[in-house]
Amino acid sequence: MVGYTMKPGDYKLLEVIGDGATATVYKAIHVPTTNVVAVKVLDLDRCNDGNLDKIRRETQTMNLIEHPNIIKAHCSFVVERNLWVVMEFMSEGSCFQRMKMSYPDGIEESAIKSILKETLKALDYLHKQGHIHRDVKAGNILLDKQGTVKLADFGVSACMFDAGDRQRGRNTFVGTPCWMAPEVLQESAGGSGYNYKADIWSFGITALELAHGHAPFSEFPPMKVFLMTLQNAPPGFDDSDHDKKFSKSFKHMVATCLVKDPRKRPTTQKLLKHPFFKHAKPPEVSVKKLLAKSPKVWNGVKTLDRFYHEQLVQSKKLIAEEEASSSQYQRGISAWNFDIEDLKAQAALLPDDDYD
Numbered sequence: 001m002v003g004y005t006m007k008p009g010d011y012k013l014l015e016v017i018g019d020g021a022t023a024t025v026y027k028a029i030h031v032p033t034t035n036v037v038a039v040k041v042l043d044l045d046r047c048n049d050g051n052l053d054k055i056r057r058e059t060q061t062m063n064l065i066e067h068p069n070i071i072k073a074h075c076s077f078v079v080e081r082n083l084w085v086v087m088e089f090m091s092e093g094s095c096f097q098r099m100k101m102s103y104p105d106g107i108e109e110s111a112i113k114s115i116l117k118e119t120l121k122a123l124d125y126l127h128k129q130g131h132i133h134r135d136v137k138a139g140n141i142l143l144d145k146q147g148t149v150k151l152a153d154f155g156v157s158a159c160m161f162d163a164g165d166r167q168r169g170r171n172t173f174v175g176t177p178c179w180m181a182p183e184v185l186q187e188s189a190g191g192s193g194y195n196y197k198a199d200i201w202s203f204g205i206t207a208l209e210l211a212h213g214h215a216p217f218s219e220f221p222p223m224k225v226f227l228m229t230l231q232n233a234p235p236g237f238d239d240s241d242h243d244k245k246f247s248k249s250f251k252h253m254v255a256t257c258l259v260k261d262p263r264k265r266p267t268t269q270k271l272l273k274h275p276f277f278k279h280a281k282p283p284e285v286s287v288k289k290l291l292a293k294s295p296k297v298w299n300g301v302k303t304l305d306r307f308y309h310e311q312l313v314q315s316k317k318l319i320a321e322e323e324a325s326s327s328q329y330q331r332g333i334s335a336w337n338f339d340i341e342d343l344k345a346q347a348a349l350l351p352d353d354d355y356d
Contacts, residue, residue, distance in 0.1 A: 011031065022046050038088065039087070067121075070126070071088055092144055113276065119136070119149060137206050137209065197262035208237075
């Protein structure tokens with residue numbers, strides 16, 4: 001078994017392979033062994049109350065996680081005001097990156113089936129261990145050249161800020177708006193917390209993301225997403241030619257996940273028995289076929305960087321446009337203390353025609 005050292009000088013950071021509001025992920029070399037790894041560098045100054053003990057507990061838990069479909073955290077340590085998490089490197093990047101580069105309208109059902117089944121195995125393990133992932137999405141489903149599928153970003157993200165740098169409580173808002181379950185949005189800071197069924201909703205949204213190339217409501221700014229998730233019917237498939245190609249069992253599986261009442265959503269165990277997954281091909285067959293049809297993901301890093309930059313610029317523009325008309329709404333969201341009727345009234349101030 002390889003022993004990964006806890007000295008920053010033992011790691012040679014190479015190119016950036018992932019970047020977010022609170023963390024940057026590097027491809028790196030562990031110099032003593034020459035092994036290729038991924039190093040996630042998290043900014044501790046953006047954690048709730050600077051609670052390093054909480055972060056250490058999270059990373060210790062992550063280090064103990066052992067499952068073939070979950071990214072292994074080899075070790076973690078603090079470097080000045082950053083937390084370094086050394087993880088296994090997945091050479092083919094995330095499903096999100098793969099779609100943005102080669103499959104903008106989504107990927108074929110046979111590959112989706114394999115990817116989702118492997119992801120579901122990971123969630124089943126986490127739930128049995130008493131953990132909630134909290135951020136299931138295509139960007140956190142990673143692939144390697146053998147077609148292996150692994151779920152990433154478990155643990156540490158629970159203490160971090162969201163993209164707007166608003167603080168959140170440990171048992172309240174964690175996740176990405178488009179993928180978040182209604183009960184997570186409705187949870188107030190003093191509430192009893194949501195349960196593992198929130199991951200099932202996110203799993204259903206991820207299924208739609210893989211099928212369409214983007215998550216439902218992803219074209220809208222966050223505050224619109226909050227209200228649409230709470231007020232609208234659950235997203236799903238439509239009668240378009242694109243969606244007609246998907247099987248009834250796939251559509252049914254997604255619909256069972258996207259039920260607003262979390263008590264009526266299936267468990268991971270029940271989902272694994274759904275007919276949709278019965279004839280799923282091994283990922284080394286269907287996922288490798290998917291990878292063979294697209295270029296190496298790291299060859300497209302510069303293209304992806306431009307995409308991320310454009311998304312960030314657009315996001316900042318939308319936030320600036322909304323700020324004046326929605327300050328009260330934003331404060332309600334920021335505190336995670338929901339008065340839904342008041343929020344609806346504030347949301348009515350937003351011009352809908354800008355986003356039609």
